[in-house]
Amino acid sequence: MRGLEGLAHVLDGVAHASGVSSSAGTKETAETKQLDALLPPVGSALVEAGQGKLDEAIRDVSEFQTLWQQVSQLKPEQDTGQVTALAATVNDALAKTQTALQGQDADSAKSTLSDLARAVNAYVEGFRGAEGSSDAGQKAASRILPDARTSLGAMQKADWPLAERTYKRIVTAWKGVEAPIRKDHFGVYSQLEKQMSLIRIALQADPRKETQAVQQMSAMVTLLTDYSEGTLKDEELDEAAGASEGASSLAELLRLLEQVQQQIQTGDSGGAATGLEQFIAAWPSVEGQVQIASPASYTAIENEMTEASGYLVSSPPNTDKASAVVSRMMERLEPLTETTAYTAWDAALILLREGLEAILVLAALLAYAKKSGQAAARRWIWAGAGSGLLLSAALAVVLTLVLAVASSGSTREMIEGYTGLAAVVLMLTVGQWMHNKSSTRAWNSYVERQVGGALARGSLWSLFAVAGLAILREGAETAIFYIGMAPSISLSQLLIGIGGALIVLIILAIAIIQFSVRLPVRWFFLTATLLIYYLVFRFLGESIHALQVSATLPAHVAPNLPSLSWLGMYPTWETFIPQMVVLLYLIVSLIRTEKRSARVSGSVS
Template sequence: MFIFSRSFRALQLTILLFFFVVPARAQTAPVWELAGQMRDLAFQAQTELYEAARASDPSAHYQTAANLIDQAAQIYEASLQPAYRESAPEADALIVDSLTRARAAATNGDAPSLAAARSRLWTALLQGSQTLTLSTLKAGDFASAAEWLKLREYREATRVSTVDDPSAKAIAQLEQNQLSAEEAADIIANDLRDSYFFRLRDALTQTQSAAEKNFSTRAAEWAGQATGYFSILQADMDEKLGADATNALAKSFADLEAATLNQDWAAVKTLATNIREALSAYQPVELTSAEIAERGKLLYLFTDLIYVEYKNGVRDGQITIAIEYQEAVTFRAQAEAAFEDLRPFIAEADADSAARFSAILSELETVIANLGDPQDVKVLTDEGLGIIESTLKVSADSNDTAASFTILDTLLNEILISVREGRYEDAERTRIEAYAILESGPEQRLVHRAPILARELEGLFWEGTEGQKGLATLIAEKASVEETAACVNQLNVKLKEAEDFLSVGMSGALAVVNSMVIILREGLEAVLILGAILGYLRATNSPKKFSAWVYAGTAAAILLSVATWWAAETFITITVAGREIIEGVASLVAVAVLFYVTNWLFEKVYVTDWIAFVKEQVGKALSNGSALALAGLGFTVVYREGFETVLFYQALAFDAQASSIWLGFVIGLLIIFAVAYAILKMSKRLPLKPFFTITGLLLMALAFNFMGAGIRELQEAGIVSAHLVTWIPENLILMELFGIFPTLETTLAQVLFLIVLIATFSYSVWRKKKKESLPHPNPLPKGEGITASKE
């Protein structure tokens, strides 16, 4: 076994030499790839030390680790060092020193020291890349600048899209002669400083977290990163903070790294806190007043959302809704990151307020971690919001659509973090939360103005669209980070398209049309069903109590729809998932009631003598089953759409004047009344059986629609899974008119509905034929019966 292991190690080294050293010497790989190869080799060296800790004889692992560091050094010497030595000598010296330290640590089996050296190696490569990007840019070598710029890190660790990358935009504008080299250099320098200062603060946070858990190697790794990011920013800090302050910071960072290596966790905590305090006076980028206001709104929004999520997620010291609690934790962290950006500006307005806000964030972290009283969270967040309003003169509304897109961006990043770490259950919870925010805000405004875009967004969040798997499918399959990132990229593109679309105002005429479409889309189905049933009752001169029960169910549904909306706005919380469950269950109940009532009517028209039935019912009380069925029909078909209709009009109010909304509503209502009147008139003029045939087919088509739509609602609530069926077209007409969605679950439900429908009606026809084969009693005397139903 030992011989096999040693042989395998030799084979590994041969492969590594082939892939890493040979290309490096040929200098054919791009700079970012070469730097990545060095980073990967250093990481593999770290892995060897992990294995050495479990081995009976660690010496072979130590040697392998040292050889891997040597390979990284060979790549650097053969490819990157000439450029670094000439144009970025400080970075070159740091890289050489880091490689020397890394090899010594590998040889001695010192995992924490190797981790710190690895981090310093990587950040030194970034530092040199930044220097070379700016120097080649100023020299007019734009192609080289663009290549060096690819060796960088972004503000967010999970960023996978460069759609809003200011540096990339600057290079593109430079190539099109829209910017000068000096202007582009300023933009890129600001972008890089902003990114690395964010990474510096994050590295400090991670250092403290690892120290609290006594993770010596992780703590050393993060401390090394923090020191490396400080080195990148040191020259700028020297200009803005002064030499004395910067030199003191340099010593603090050196002491922090030494404390992690010595596992002096008390010193690590003190040093990290002191460094944060010293960095609070540093601003890497000079922000305009508009940029300060924009970031201030983000800080306000994230602070506000801490309590919004926490109060729904925790009750009586217990987590009641895990995803809400997790989002409270996330938004507190986001608020802290935004505050760090704005702290110098808040301190400039009121130093005491800046210090107090920092303390508030710490207190919130403690309360949330201990599952404290939501009221305590509310008091702290309210105080924090007051500080933001008084110092930055900004506020934000979490219900604002622009804010929704900001939150979505945060949650999509959270999904990628979870997938990267293998936490697929957390990724799924975050996906549902993100979709809830989309549906409760932007989607309600898009669904009538840009329905195709709304459907594409829905598909990308769920089973997929246009043959591409959606997030729900990818997470369920535990797809790779690359596959998930590709979907998130596509979502980001569509969300940007939606944000741009919604940012354009709505004209009065368009508002009228949208308002009319909402009431027609949501109300016409109910009117067709109720009109058909009332038409039956009028055509057959049936007792008025039948109609009264239909009207009673309808009135109850309208009142309950408004009451549900009012309650959700005032004293109870109905999540988007909860709303989807209400609508899904109502749809399926409507299917059952429609099926029952239509079969009941079919039975009377085709199987029994309807005229004899009506004569028998006149003067008698309604049976409980018939009465409840008709009342239930009126209730379910109206309540199914009522609550959602109120929400759609509420969303439309963001874009349009009240007068335009009312005008469109009235026009749509008049059209609905006209349709209802036409159905009732038709019921008097057409013979009973043709009328039943026409409306019966319509009712069954609507029931078929409700079956698909109901299952779809439950899918969006996370109750029913969603598997993409690629051969079913994604057609909005099919979805709206027939409830046909490209998922396996909705398709199976509708197929089952058709099977039951055919079986039931076939049984009724068989009963009719069997009845006709029996001896008939004497028919009614001519002239008796109901004239309105003559054929």
């Protein structure tokens, strides 16, 4: 696991395949065995290419090609085209590998074999994901359970070489099973990650922490057994839920590492070891974010956190090596903590835009009612606005409470993502509506229809409803926008933004409603539209990113893609392509509406 990244990846797959194939027994279907048989020959070929044994590597690749021809004929139950695309990637990587081997180019062969291993691993995961099984997580857990039992039995008999070999098979098999477990039950996933790390720490300690290794492996076997068989006990459910609720931010984990480093330097090895255990327990809540932002940092930290812990629990503790490893972890995490944060300006922008629109609507309704000589109408308009404001506040409280109860672990991130996408849809529709009203003539026509119709019918309740619904719409949109933004903004920044916007809105409301100050409607709406389109672009990227972190959406990282936190841009194709499509739509929409406005102005002139 400390070799070349490509080699480590393939060896993980090889051990996973061999471990699963040798221990899953009669529970495995023929299809599962065929999929599991793909990676071993590729892994062997990579090892042989690294040793310069290209003729042996050619034989292994030929064996893989035979297996692949059989597997590529299999069809998953719910293939939407993704598995077909992954198969094409495997075919392309295989062709390049064969060319490199035939040319006796060892360096090129190692590179193409690493690509082939990654492509095969992605195909296997994609195929299993397309099977659509509702118990995919439980089946995945059952694939590593036999090795866990074997390792536990070996530990209890003090056969530590066998215990370590089977444990390594579990670690390497984990890459192929963690995704469905994480998606199905984040709490179980977090517990398993923690137990595997603590077992590794116990095995790496000098001398070995045998009691801790047995205790953690026993707990892991119990959890895997009950989870895979669907018989999780209440206490296990509580412990798993507690693991998912212990979510931390990257900034908090970085501060925890800084504290660990200080404890190491002051000689408090026990406190530092406890701090690293806390880091390991919290790591699953942020690992998805790290993996998307920097795959290399994710892989390194996965190994370094247990390596540092092993140094600290050794007798005597190796503080020099532990300090060096913790320093590397801090260096990897520090650049990643600077991303995905909204500011007070972003918070103020939402309330200013929604609040100004509500004030403008209310002022226009009041002015038109005054012009018509209907004094009673103004009271009904104010009553409707007050009711709309109260309903907006109640809706915000209900949404916040419901989402707080429903959100935990990856579910929290998934809800954040979906809420953000809902805000994007609202912003697009509202932004388009605002841009269409960006001429004074269109705005006056809109107000006349809203109020004039109600007065013509002699219905003061209609005025109440028009004002109430106008304010309720703005309030509901504001609530949804802030719920989507809340996870990525500090409370102080959120309060500063809201407070500042409220002060500005109060001043504007008094000026517009009390003193009849006229706003340049066209420029107000044009400016507000451009600002809301900026938030559309950013919310879209942040929301898709949240769904990737929760494993709801895949993440294909491309280091050459831009990574700009203030625009919500991440180096993945799943965020980049939708943002470019929306950007094109926004530009075309602005140009089309401006041309239409120019034609209307010309005809009026």
